Amino acid sequence: MNRRLSSLPARGRSRGFTLLELLLAFVVFALGFATVLEILSGSMRNTVRAREYSEAALIAQSLMDTIGIEIPLSALFAPADDPEKRSYVWIVDPGALQVSRREVAMQQLTRWGVRVGGLKPGERVVTVGVHHLREGQRISLLD
Numbered sequence: 284m285n286r287r288l289s290s291l292p293a294r295g296r297s298r299g300f301t302l303l304e305l306l307l308a309f310v311v312f313a314l315g316f317a318t319v320l321e322i323l324s325g326s327m328r329n330t331v332r333a334r335e336y337s338e339a340a341l342i343a344q345s346l347m348d349t350i351g352i353e354i355p356l357s358a359l360f361a362p363a364d365d366p367e368k369r370s371y372v373w374i375v376d377p378g379a380l381q382v383s384r385r386e387v388a389m390q391q392l393t394r395w396g397v398r399v400g401g402l403k404p405g406e407r408v409v410t411v412g413v414h415h416l417r418e419g420q421r422i423s424l425l426d
Contacts, residue, residue, distance in 0.1 A: 351398040360413045373409035
């Protein structure tokens, strides 16, 4: 009879999760949630940092435009027929390979040349033979 009672299912016991299982599930959930929050906060930090770098680059570009562009001293010339003795450079038109004269404002002598205003970043300036050129003359580039 003792055997027969032990083989019967216990009706009073319900099947569910133990406290240890619930605690373990909560810890796993908390670790996963903390990882997701860390990833999100890292991406937010990177977004803010990228915005700050972009702003710094724009400010630096603006200051460079204000301060001027450094070119070799040999690129400057002052025509003999200019009574005010203004400074000019020859700008190269990359499509037509022709030069055009542009007045520049000398701002400061530097160790490697002169800082001038009136040029845009990326413009090509003639640095050799500037006294032998004339407006619209075709040239060949030596890279």
